Amino acid sequence: MNDVTEPVSATLAERAKRTLGKRNLVFIGLMGAGKSAIGRLTAQALGVPFVDSDHEIERVSRMTVSDLFATYGEEEFRALEARVLKRLLRSGPRVVSTGGGAYINERSRRHIKKGGLTIWLNAELDVLWERVNKRDTRPLLKTENPKQTLENLMRARYPIYAEADLTVLSRDVKKEAMVEEVLAAIADHQKA
């Protein structure tokens, strides 16, 4: 066995954790892609802390994301989001799930790129729509035609999400299968 061969006993999660090192793993992608759900499960599998930036924003502001948008507007929300992300990404390793617009904001994107390995959960419109139309917690989708809004956001944002270090296609398979794909993508990524 030479130095580059993985020990046969190494599990996928162990290999992914080793590749991650001290870096954070940051989930990006559109609303409904599964950043919050798959991020949490991935953190469990890696045995590292998990934090969702929307939850952290709600905790520090003592307001819901919807109320923040309604009361202060999107611009203020983005400023708060950038400050929260900067703090969350200061040390690692941990898994950080962002809200869908975080990576689109220039300041937040800078913090994210500096603070960790980024993984884009890419998904098709119908997959996203089936998931998000069940809840009314997403202020950007309170429009006359929310599916069209989602499609417009896809067009505008996908070229930017595509800058991520890793991409995994999010679809309706078991969440555990998604986690396996995420771990495999990390493990196969060359250490930086």
Ligand SMILES: Nc1ncnc2c1ncn2[C@@H]1O[C@H](COP(=O)(O)OP(=O)(O)O)[C@@H](O)[C@H]1O
């Ligand atoms: N692979 C999956 N299969 C089925 N449902 C999923 C999957 N991934 C996420 N979901 C569900 O889709 C909804 C949106 O997921 P969420 O993690 O909140 O997305 P995001 O944080 O990217 O907006 C949640 O109800 C979640 O349980």
Ligand SMILES: O=C(O)C1=C[C@@H](OP(=O)(O)O)[C@@H](O)[C@H](O)C1
């Ligand atoms: O796409 C966006 O701009 C947003 C996505 C939401 O998070 P999820 O992507 O987790 O739904 C939340 O941060 C806010 O409603 C804005």
Ligand SMILES: [Mg+2]
């Ligand atoms: Mg989320």
